[in-house]
Amino acid sequence: MNCEICGKPIFGKPITIEVDGAYLKVCEECAKYGKIVNERKSGGIKESGFAKSSRNQVEDEYELIDGYGRIIKEMREKMNLTQEQLGRKIGIKPSLLAKIEQEKIIPDYPTLRKIEYSLKVKLRK
Numbered sequence: 001m002n003c004e005i006c007g008k009p010i011f012g013k014p015i016t017i018e019v020d021g022a023y024l025k026v027c028e029e030c031a032k033y034g035k036i037v038n039e040r041k042s043g044g045i046k047e048s049g050f051a052k053s054s055r056n057q058v059e060d061e062y063e064l065i066d067g068y069g070r071i072i073k074e075m076r077e078k079m080n081l082t083q084e085q086l087g088r089k090i091g092i093k094p095s096l097l098a099k100i101e102q103e104k105i106i107p108d109y110p111t112l113r114k115i116e117y118s119l120k121v122k123l124r125k
């Protein structure tokens with residue numbers, strides 16, 4: 001299944017959008033070029049909401065709580081995990097995890113979710 005706009009292969013579920021009355025199956029990137037046609041929720045989608053920005057609103061909007069690095073470190077140590085062990089568990093390098101704990105780097109959304117899940121903490125506001 002390739003995106004009908006950019007032609008790249010679509011991983012996962014294609015998104016159906018409407019462009020000038022035509023329905024296209026497209027990748028996440030190209031979904032912004034049209035109006036997303038229903039899918040997940042049954043009915044009740046407000047068109048105005050989708051017109052603004054259709055692209056992963058949740059991912060763009062997350063904000064980390066203050067002291068997230070310290071909390072990650074504390075929870076990791078509480079669970080007796082080294083940076084290497086936790087890093088391996090969530091699929092990032094220990095050096096990257098160290099930087100996240102020092103709050104030098106803000107983890108991207110998938111990484112953040114994995115950290116939250118592994119340590120059973122909530123790091124977003």
Ligand SMILES: [Zn+2]
Nearest residue numbers: 003006027030
């Ligand atoms: Zn595309």
